[in-house]
Amino acid sequence: MDAETSSRILKAVDTRFDAQVEFLAELTRHPSTRGNEQGAQDFMAAEMAARGLGVDRWQIDVDEIRHLPGFSPVIGPYEDAVNVVGTRVSQSGKGRSLILNGHIDVVPEGPHEMWDSPPFDPRVDDGWMYGRGAGDMKAGLASNLFALDALAACGFGPAADVFVQSVVEEECTGNGALACLARGYRAEAALIPEPFAENLVTAQVGVLWFQVHLKGLPTHVAYAGTGANAIEAAIPLIAALHGLEDRWNAEEHRHPAFAHVHHPLNLNVGKIVGGDWTSSVPAWCVFDVRMGLFPGQDMAAAKAEIEAVLAEAARENAFLRNSLPEVVYHGFQAEGYALGEDESATAQAAIGALEAAHGAVNSGGALDRLSITATTDARFFGLYADTPALVYGPRAEAIHGFNERVELESMRRVTQATALFIADWCGLELL
C-alpha cells in the first residue's frame, strides 16, 4: 500500500471519529448483560445493514454445538442467546479473508452507588469514556465497523470476504464464538479488539468455572452445636482451593509464556449465597469459583485435581465428612491459547501485517507482545479452526469494575491500525 493511500485511510478514520464516539456511547447505553443483549444486537444489526453488509442473526442452538471441542455447559434457557454476523462479500476475492470479532455481552455492573455516574449512561471526561462495557468491548465493536467505514470513505472495500461478528456469551462460555464456527464462518485470520492497551496478545490462560454446593443439617440456632453450618463449611474449602492456586502458580509449573508474569492463574470466589433465616443454622451454601489454567493444561485433569482438593479438605472437616461437597460445572471450560506458539506461515504473516499497521499509526513504534491472565474468544479460532486470532484493542481500565473506562485516543489508533491491517491483509478493491 502506498503512503498516500495509507495517509488517506488514517485521515478517514479521523474524519468519522466524532461519529464513532457517538456510536460507542449509543452502544454502551444498551445494558447488554447476559440475557439482555437483544437491544444492543438490534443496534448492531441495523448498523451493519446500513453499511450494506449481509446480516445473519440467529439463536444459538445448544444441541448444535454441545459436541464440539471448546463447548462450555450452560444452565437455563438459551432463547436470548442471539448472534449477529455481517458479511461483506468481496467482488475480486483476490486477498485473504478476515473475521472481525467482538462480543456484545457485558458483565453485571454491580451496585450503582459505587459508580461515580450511572454505568449505562456513558460520559466522556478528559479523553476517556466511562460506562459498563465501554472498554470490554464495545470500543472494539465500534473499531471493527469504523475501520471498514474508513476504507469505504476512501472508495475501497476489502479484496476478500470479511465477516463482522457481534457475539454473545464471551463473558461466561464462549459459546457465541463457537456457534459462529459451527455455522460455517471461517476465514484466514481473525482480529479481536479486546482492550489490552494496543498490545498483541500472544498467550491467554484458560478459565474454568465451577460451583461448590454444600448442604448441612440445620437446626434452631439454640442448638447450633448440633447443626452443621453450611456457610462456615465453605471457609476451609476456599482455603484449600487457594492452596491449589499456589501450587499451580509455582514457577516450576508455569507455561513459558507466563514465566515472568506475577501470579498468572487467579482463583476467584466470585459469588456466594447461603441460608434462609438468620436464626436457623444454614442448611445450604453455594459458591462460584473461577480458576485460571495454563495453555496446554488438560481440562479433565484440572477438574479432577480441583475435585480431589475439595474432597480432601471436606474429609478433614467433621461436618463435611458426612456431607461431601458437590461440584457443578457450568460456564467456562475454556482452554488456554498461545498465538505465540503458532509457527504457521499464516500466523506469521498476520502478525507481521498487524505489526506494520501498528507501526504506521504509532510512528514506527514496536507492537508489544502480552501474555494475559484472562481468556478471550481467540481460542476458538486458534485451537479449533486453525485460524490465527490476533487480540489487539484499545486501552481500558477497571473492566469488570466500577467506573470502567476506555481511552478514546487509543480507540482511534486501534481503528486506524485495524483499517490499515484490513487493507494489507485482505487487499483493497475499488467500490
Add this chain to the structure above:
Amino acid sequence: MDAETSSRILKAVDTRFDAQVEFLAELTRHPSTRGNEQGAQDFMAAEMAARGLGVDRWQIDVDEIRHLPGFSPVIGPYEDAVNVVGTRVSQSGKGRSLILNGHIDVVPEGPHEMWDSPPFDPRVDDGWMYGRGAGDMKAGLASNLFALDALAACGFGPAADVFVQSVVEEECTGNGALACLARGYRAEAALIPEPFAENLVTAQVGVLWFQVHLKGLPTHVAYAGTGANAIEAAIPLIAALHGLEDRWNAEEHRHPAFAHVHHPLNLNVGKIVGGDWTSSVPAWCVFDVRMGLFPGQDMAAAKAEIEAVLAEAARENAFLRNSLPEVVYHGFQAEGYALGEDESATAQAAIGALEAAHGAVNSGGALDRLSITATTDARFFGLYADTPALVYGPRAEAIHGFNERVELESMRRVTQATALFIADWCGLELL
C-alpha cells in the same frame, strides 16, 4: 378443684384429641412463613369465632410501637403483619385473668429435597406429626384452643377474662406480641406453649440480629491481586465474631441461670450473599448474624462491643482497613428474661398452679425447670408488663430444621395440663 372435675377435664381433652390432631394438620398446611401468615390467621380467626370468642384482628402499626421498650427495628412493609386475638369475657370475673399466647409465623422450610416429605403437607408417623411449624409452634396454638374446648365440653368457662393470642413476628422481632401489649391486652399471667418438652422455661437468652455489609473495589479477575474480594473479606470478620462468642460464653461471664448450660450463647452466621459474576472480583458481600445475650446484659453495650470487634478485625485487614464494614440492625433486639428471678407472689402462684397441673397429668411427676438458649415472646410480658409468662409446651424436634416434628402424646399432655391450669388459675364458672 375436685378430683372428679379434674378427671372429667382430662377425659374431655382425650375425647377431642383426634379433632385436635386434625386441627394441627390443617394449621400446619398453611405455609405461614414471614409475610405469608394471612391464610393461617384466617383459619385461627374462624376457629376462634366458632368458639364464641370475640375476634380482634389488626395490622401492626410500627409507629405505634417503635417507641416502646422491646421494639425491634424492621425493614420493609408491614402490611402483612396482622395479629389475631380472641377474647372470652368471664361472666363472674372472680378469678385471675390469663393470656394464652402463641405465634403463627414459622421459619423458612429450606430446600424441599432435604425433607423426607413435603414440609407443608403434614403426616403422622409413629406418634409424631412432621411438618414445618408443627412443633414451633402450631401444636401450642392448638393446645390453647382445645384446652378451652375441654372446659366447655364439661360445661365450664374460665372465671376470669382469657385472651387467646395468635401473633406474627415471633421468629424475627417479637413485634407481634409487643403490639398486643400496645393494644392494651393485659392479664395476671401468660402461658406460651413453645415446644420445650414439657419443661417450664425459667430463663431465656436475649437475641440480637445484625447484618454486616462489606464493599470492595472489584476488577476483572485477571487482575485479582489489585481488587479486594468482599466475600473473602468476610472470613476474618466471622472469625473475630466467634472470638467474641467465646469470651461471652466464658464461665466467669455467665448468668447464674446458665452456669451449667454448655455454650449458652450461640453466634450464627445464618445467611450470606455476595458478588454478581464469577469472573469479577466481588464488590460486595452481606452476611446476617444472630447472637445470644444473657438476661440482664445491656443491649447497647453488646452492640458497641460487636461493632468494636468488627472494626478491630477490619483494621487488621489490608482491604477492610480502607473500607470498614457497616453494621445494620434489623430484626431481633431481644433482651434476655428470667422468670426464675421473678419473686412476686403472682409469679410464684402461677408457677405453683402449673406445677400442680403438670403433676396431675404426669402421675405426680415434677415440673422441671429449663434455661433455654433461644428467645420467646415471654420477655414482653415479663419485662415490660409485669406479667409472669410461663413457657410450657410439647416435645418437638428439629425445629428450624428439616423433618421438624412434634410428639402428639406430648401435645395431649400439655393440652390437659393447660386445661387444668386454666381451671385453677382462672377458676371455673358454669356456662
